[in-house]
Structures are given as C-alpha cells and as structure tokens.
Amino acid sequence: xxxxxxxxxxxxxxxxxxxxxxAIMKRLPGxxxxxxxxxxxxxxxxxxxxxxIRYAKGCAGILVERGIKLLVVACNTASAYAIDxxxxxxxxxxxxxxxxxxRRAVAATQSGRIGVIGTTGTIRSERYQKTIxxxxxxxxxxxxxxxxxxxxxEEGWTTGSVPLLAxxxxxxxxxxxxxxxxxxxCTHYPLLKRVIAETVGPGVTLVDSAEATSEAxxxxxxxxxxxxxxxxPSQRSFLVTDDPENFERTGRxxxxxxxxxxxxVDVS
Amino acid sequence: xxxxxxxxxxxxxxxxxxxxxxAIMKRLPGxxxxxxxxxxxxxxxxxxxxxxIRYAKGCAGILVERGIKLLVVACNTASAYAIDxxxxxxxxxxxxxxxxxxRRAVAATQSGRIGVIGTTGTIRSERYQKTIxxxxxxxxxxxxxxxxxxxxxEEGWTTGSVPLLAxxxxxxxxxxxxxxxxxxxCTHYPLLKRVIAETVGPGVTLVDSAEATSEAxxxxxxxxxxxxxxxxPSQRSFLVTDDPENFERTGRxxxxxxxxxxxxVDVS
Numbered sequence: 001x002x003x004x005x006x007x008x009x010x011x012x013x014x015x016x017x018x019x020x021x022x023a024i025m026k027r028l029p030g031x032x033x034x035x036x037x038x039x040x041x042x043x044x045x046x047x048x049x050x051x052x053i054r055y056a057k058g059c060a061g062i063l064v065e066r067g068i069k070l071l072v073v074a075c076n077t078a079s080a081y082a083i084d085x086x087x088x089x090x091x092x093x094x095x096x097x098x099x100x101x102x103r104r105a106v107a108a109t110q111s112g113r114i115g116v117i118g119t120t121g122t123i124r125s126e127r128y129q130k131t132i133x134x135x136x137x138x139x140x141x142x143x144x145x146x147x148x149x150x151x152x153x154e155e156g157w158t159t160g161s162v163p164l165l166a167x168x169x170x171x172x173x174x175x176x177x178x179x180x181x182x183x184x185x186c187t188h189y190p191l192l193k194r195v196i197a198e199t200v201g202p203g204v205t206l207v208d209s210a211e212a213t214s215e216a217x218x219x220x221x222x223x224x225x226x227x228x229x230x231x232x233p234s235q236r237s238f239l240v241t242d243d244p245e246n247f248e249r250t251g252r253x254x255x256x257x258x259x260x261x262x263x264x265v266d267v268s
Numbered sequence: 269x270x271x272x273x274x275x276x277x278x279x280x281x282x283x284x285x286x287x288x289x290x291a292i293m294k295r296l297p298g299x300x301x302x303x304x305x306x307x308x309x310x311x312x313x314x315x316x317x318x319x320x321i322r323y324a325k326g327c328a329g330i331l332v333e334r335g336i337k338l339l340v341v342a343c344n345t346a347s348a349y350a351i352d353x354x355x356x357x358x359x360x361x362x363x364x365x366x367x368x369x370x371r372r373a374v375a376a377t378q379s380g381r382i383g384v385i386g387t388t389g390t391i392r393s394e395r396y397q398k399t400i401x402x403x404x405x406x407x408x409x410x411x412x413x414x415x416x417x418x419x420x421x422e423e424g425w426t427t428g429s430v431p432l433l434a435x436x437x438x439x440x441x442x443x444x445x446x447x448x449x450x451x452x453x454c455t456h457y458p459l460l461k462r463v464i465a466e467t468v469g470p471g472v473t474l475v476d477s478a479e480a481t482s483e484a485x486x487x488x489x490x491x492x493x494x495x496x497x498x499x500x501p502s503q504r505s506f507l508v509t510d511d512p513e514n515f516e517r518t519g520r521x522x523x524x525x526x527x528x529x530x531x532x533v534d535v536s
Contacts, residue, residue: 040319041309046422048511051308054536148430151419154314162416162433169430243316268322268536 002069002092002226007032007235008217009068011059014042015247016150016187017074018254020097023214024072025236025257028221031228032235034066037251040241040267043150044077045119045186052121056082058267060090062239068092069226072217076118076186076209080125093220098122100216101183101209102131108205109181112139115174115204117196118185120145128185142177146170146189153188154250163192167199175200183207191253238262270337270360270494275300275503276485277336279327282310283515284418284455285342286522288365291482292340293504293525296489299496300503302334305519308509308535311418312345313387313454320389324350326535328358330507336360337494340485344386344454344477348393361488366390368484369451369477370399376473377449380407383442383472386453388413396453410445414438414457421459422518431460435467443468451475459521506530 008028010021014037021035036059038044044052056078060071071094073079073086079096086094105114116128123145132141149170152163174182182204184190190208197206221227228234236257240247244262251259276296278289282305289303304327306312312320324346328339339362341347341354347364354362373382384396391413400409417438420431442450450472452458458476465474489495496502504525508515512530519527 040315042314046310046514047308048514051510058536147423148416148419148425151416155415157416162430162437165430165433242319246314246316268326 002224003067004069004226004228006067006069007034009063009066009071010035010074011056011063011071011078012037012074012187013044013078014039015251015254018251019187019190019210020072020074020213022255022257023210024217027214027218030230030234034063034068034237034239036063036239037247038241038267039243039247043119044075045121045150046147047121049081049125052078052081053085056086057089060086062265062267064090064092070095070217070220072213073097074187074213077121080122080127093224095213095216095220097187097209097213098127098185099131100212101185101207102128102135104209104212105181105183105207106132106136106139108207109139111178111180112136113177113179114139114141115177115179115182116141116143116185117146117170117182117189119150120147122185128183142174142179144170144174149192150186150188153191156253158191159194163195164198167192167195171196171199179204181205181207184209236261239265241265241267270492271335272337272494272496274335274337275302276338276340277331277334278303278340278342279324279331279346280305280342280455281312281346282307283519283522286519287455287458288340288342288478288481290523290525291478292485295482295486298498298502302331302336302505302507304331304507305515306509306535307511307515311387312343313389313418314415315389317349317389317393320346320349321353324354325357328354330533330535332358332360338363338485338488340481341365342455342481345389348390348395361492363481363484363488365455365477365481366395367399368480369453369475370396370403372477372480373449373451373475374400374404374407376475377407379446379448380404381445381447382407382409383445383447383450384409384411384453385414385438385450385457387418388415390453396451410442410447412438412442417460418454418456421456424521426459427463431463432466435460435463439464439467447472449473449475452477504529507533509533509535
C-alpha cells in the first residue's frame with residue numbers, strides 16, 4: 001500500500017538526474033521529492049554491471065528508509081543495469097528512464113531508424129536496443145557510446161569547437177545510417193543538445209527522456225491513486241555521498257530551482 | 269622494522285598509477301609489487317578531500333594486510349589530499365608522487381617559472397605549489413586544472429584535433445606566463461605528452477613524476493637497507509575494486525608488461 005503523503009525518490013549517480021527532477025517538478029509541483037546523488041562514486045557509466053547494481057541497491061535502500069512512495073532511477077546506466085534487481089527487491093514502484101525514452105523514440109520516428117547515444121555501460125547493456133525492439137520489432141536501432149560527453153557537460157564546454165568536434169567524431173557513422181530520431185540516453189546530454197542538434201541536422205528528432213519519465217511518474221501515481229493530497233506545501237531535499245558544496249555548484253547547471261537542504265550520507 | 273621480503277604496494281584510483289608501477293619495475297626489477305586500483309570509485313580528481321582521504325585509508329589498509337613493506341601513493345589527487353593522513357596512520361614508509369615531481373621540476377627550471385597541470389582536486393589542494401615553494405622559495409608556480417585530459421586519455425583520444433584543441437584551451441594562459449617547465453601532475457597525462465609538448469613548444473621541459481617517484485622508492489629502500497634479497501623471482505599482482513576485465517583492457521595502455529593475476533576486492 002503506497003502512502004500518498006510520502007515523497008518521490010529520485011536517484012542518480014551524480015548531478016545529471018537533476019534534469020529528470022526538474023521535469024518532474026514542472027509536471028507535478030504538488031509532490032515532495034528527495035533526490036540522492038551518489039557523487040562519491042560517480043560516474044557509473046564506466047563501471048561494471050555488478051558494481052552498479054551494488055551501488056544502486058545501497059542508494060535505493062537509503063531513500064526507502066526515508067519513506068519514499070515511488071523510486072525514479074534517473075541515471076541511464078543504473079536503469080540499464082539495475083532496474084530488474086531493484087524491482088525484485090523493493091515493494092514500491094520503480095521507474096527507470098530507459099522505457100519512457102524508448103517509447104517516445106518509437107512514437108517520434110517515421111523511418112523506424114533510431115539512434116541511441118549513452119555511456120559505455122548503457123550501450124553495452126543493450127537495454128535501449130531491446131526495449132525499442134520489443135515496442136516496435138520492425139525498427140532498426142544504431143548505438144554509440146560517447147564517453148567524453150559527460151566530462152564535457154560537467155566542465156561546461158557545451159558550445160564551441162571541442163564539443164562540436166567530439167560530437168562529429170562520435171556521430172559520423174550514425175549519420176551514414178540515416179537515422180531520423182536520436183535518443184539522448186544519458187541525463188548529461190541535454191546540456192549538449194545544441195551541439196548535437198547542429199551535428200545531426202534538422203532532419204533528426206532528439207529525444208530527451210527527462211520529460212518522458214516525468215509523464216511516466218504522473219501516470220503511475222494516477223494508476224495507484226497516490227497523488228499527494230493538497231494541503232501542506234511540497235518539499236525538496238537532497239542527499240549526496242560526497243561534498244554538498246560541489247554538488248550545489250555543479251547542480252545549478254541542471255536544475256532550474258534552488259538547491260538547498262543538502263545532506264551528506266555515508267555509503268562507503 | 270621493515271621486512272625486506274615484503275612486496276611494494278602501489279595504490280591508485282584506477283589505471284593511471286600503472287605508469288608509476290612501470291617506472292618502478294624498470295628501476296627495481298627484483299622487487300615484488302602489489303598494485304591496487306580503486307576502479308569502483310575512480311576518479312578521485314573531482315571529489316572532495318574528505319572522501320579521498322576515506323578511500324585512501326581503506327585502500328592502504330587492504331595493501332598493509334597483504335604485508336607490503338612500503339606504500340607508493342601513485343595517484344596525484346590521493347597524494348595531494350591523503351599523504352599526511354596515511355603517514356600518520358601507517359607504520360611503513362609512505363611515498364607520494366608530488367614531492368618527487370616537485371623536486372624534478374625545481375631541478376629542471378632555469379627561469380624559476382614552473383607550470384603545474386592536474387585534476388581539480390590536485391590543483392585545489394595547492395600541494396604542488398607549496399612543495400615547490402618550500403624547495404625553492406624564489407620560484408613562481410602557475411597552475412591549471414585540466415579535467416578533460418583524464419577522459420581523453422582513457423578514451424584513447426591522445427592525438428588529433430580534439431585533444432590538441434583541449435590542450436591549447438587549457439594551456440593558453442600558462443604560455444603567456446612564460447613557464448619553462450611543466451609538471452604533468454596526473455598519472456594519465458603522460459599519455460597526452462605529444463599533444464601537450466606540441467602545444468607548449470620545445471622551450472618548455474615536461475616533468476613526469478613516474479620516473480622521479482621510482483627514484484625516490486629506490487632511495488628509501490636503500491636508506492632502510494630494505495631491498496628484496498636475491499633468490500626467488502619477484503612477483504606482480506593486481507587488486508581492483510571493479511571488474512578485472514575492464515582493468516586489464518584499459519591497463520594495457522599504461523603498463524608495458526602483462527597484466528594478470530587480477531583479484532577483485534570489496535571496498536563498498
């Protein structure tokens with residue numbers, strides 16, 4: 001039984017998931033949210049499935065202890081590797097970012113030729129490929145890991161020649177494959193949207209899972225009749241596993257709202 | 269009392285410290301070495317002092333349990349933040365990479381104008397600046413964090429326009445400051461040596477701490493009369509905190525020797 005008064009839990013490896021939190025806040029301003037960024041062990045995208053699953057279970061456990069009514073795994077790599085393990089272990093609903101993104105891509109494509117970019121872990125897991133194929137078996141999916149996009153976004157190099165050259169190197173092959181839809185399969189990539197759009201041109205629709213995920217959260221709360229009752233104002237709080245100050249500084253690029261009430265939690 | 273038969277311990281946040289291990293193996297082929305790469309929590313360079321100190325203590329503890337006679341902290345960020353804490357806690361000698369690198373820079377400079385590049389953590393710690401100033405108070409030190417160099421090296425983008433553009437962006441200001449010596453203050457940077465050299469030109473000497481550190485290890489063993497007695501062949505082994513296979517694959521770029529006998533250890 002879900003307690004409607006409980007907050008939503010949003011879990012990410014670091015700051016990137018704040019783009020997902022942002023979209024949820026816009027769609028569901030009445031909900032309270034606790035965000036957990038595993039900044040002491042970020043990034044997940046370069047790490048193995050076993051390690052990511054272990055970290056995801058630990059972080060989800062901390063959020064569950066805080067009484068969340070639903071868990072959003074805002075990190076694509078954690079969604080790719082750990083969603084099944086989390087669903088098996090937890091009694092609350094668990095939503096990832098991959099299924100909503102895949103659904104939107106399938107809805108957007110005309111030619112059925114879909115590109116997916118993400119971290120090494122996300123692409124290696126083949127989770128996007130499998131999900132898209134299960135939704136639309138006739139579609140063709142072309143994937144590419146783009147490991148430099150995360151550090152570029154975190155460094156703030158989101159315009160200019162370096163990201164543009166990196167994007168054209170990573171995306172050259174995909175353009176030959178004549179995709180008409182490209183899934184930004186990592187929460188950092190929306191920050192490079194302009195550069196990516198310039199590289200792929202106007203004929204390719206970019207799919208950002210943040211908004212699609214907020215829609216899925218809304219649908220799930222609706223199905224469970226678990227929207228927070230009106231009354232006391234909704235609250236936001238942040239848990240991090242490394243220095244709160246760094247998180248506040250980098251996080252500003254990702255969330256269009258104040259980041260305060262940051263608490264350090266020990267996961268080591 | 270140091271047991272001469274014990275192995276040397278080399279600790280790094282990931283694969284980068286293999287460049288230091290490589291230099292030690294060349295200088296001291298008779299010594300056994302246990303390498304520990306904290307690949308489950310890599311990188312350290314973006315994380316806070318407290319977190320790096322906690323991780324470094326944990327990793328050092330694992331190596332001490334294996335009977336090492338001396339600890340080399342091959343990671344610049346861990347050397348910058350954690351060397352004092354480790355020396356306080358451990359009874360064996362602890363060597364970092366910063367002091368040897370700083371010594372070599374002071375010996376190399378003619379003009380006394382020294383540049384240092386490293387991770388955000390290493391530069392923020394001001395450890396290089398302080399060490400160089402204590403060795404040669406009249407020197408001037410110019411620092412710059414280059415966060416994209418690690419992912420570029422790990423991605424294997426060590427030649428071509430992207431690393432060249434990144435290098436000229438990071439180093440432009442330093443070149444105006446007319447340095448004649450540049451410390452590569454991160455174990456990954458030697459992989460970008462060619463690009464960095466091209467950017468700074470032939471008038472600037474590049475200092476790589478790996479070799480300087482191996483010399484310091486040799487001197488310490490000599491002072492303690494703790495060289496390994498001749499006899500049974502020396503052994504090398506590797507401990508990692510994430511997937512051994514990934515380590516083996518990426519590690520090849522850093523060590524000119526076989527990487528086998530890799531064992532996973534749990535630090536979470």
